[in-house]
Amino acid sequence: MNETEMITTTGYTALRDFNLADAMRDELNGMDITFDRVTVPAAGGTTFELPGALPGETDAVKEFTGVILYHHPLFSFYRERFTGGNNAPDCGSYDGETGVGNPGGDCASCPLNQFGSGENGGKACKNKRRIYILREGEVIPLLLTLPTGSMKEFAVYIKRLLTKGKKSQSVVTRFSLKKVSNAGGIAYSQAQFAVARMLTAEETPCIAAMAEHVKQRSTHVGYEAETVTGEIIDPETGEVTQPLQ
DSSP states (O other), rough: OHHHHHHHHHHTGGGGOOOOHHHHHHSSSTSOOOEEEEESSTTTTOOOOOSSSSOOEEEESSEEEEEEEEEEEEEEEEEOOOOEEEEEEEEOESSEEEEEEOOOTTTTOOOGTTTTTSGGSSOEEEEEEEEEOOOTTSSEEEEEEEEEGGGGHHHHHHHHHHTTEEEEEEGGEEEEEEEOOOOTTTTTEEEEEEEEEEOOHHHHHHHHHHHHHHHGGOOOOOOOOOTTEEEEEETTTEEEEEEOO
């Protein structure tokens, strides 16, 4: 039996005998752990970059599948132009409701969270969403930081699931990309979501336990270095589209 056949056969039931919290405590004691990232391309590319089999390697794929264990807003405001690194923002929020830092407070009414407050008509506070995705045959999820221009598509997908009485944890989701353009004709990559299959009755409790652990750890994952110097932001979507020439 090859690896692909094994994954197809076991699905997510292999998690039943694996406790991620205990494994991380035993195997990674004293070491920092970061979740491997799914990279969304710029300029309308339709190929994700996923971590490869060996450290430093990446795999380019048109689509992939996995269970959404947990997802949450990620708001970040940097008073000075952010040029990289893992520095915490001046103000940030993991729930999209309350900012922590300067200025802090209610995100919905914050002037920095309004279009036009940032460069090129965008928001000074960047609104993104983190999605923790577990692929079959793996026990540590991947982290996809959803760009602003893809958040509406994600909201539609989640609403569709809820309409059917389902939550994102109860299905295997297929992720793909579509090239779209803003009003100015500038292309960017928009994530697409579809149900690949339902989880089985045996898989569901395995996923629930893993999802709860990831939810608890999510607020300990630092803010990312995402903003690029000289970026253009679509004032309609807030999407970073391309660097200024």
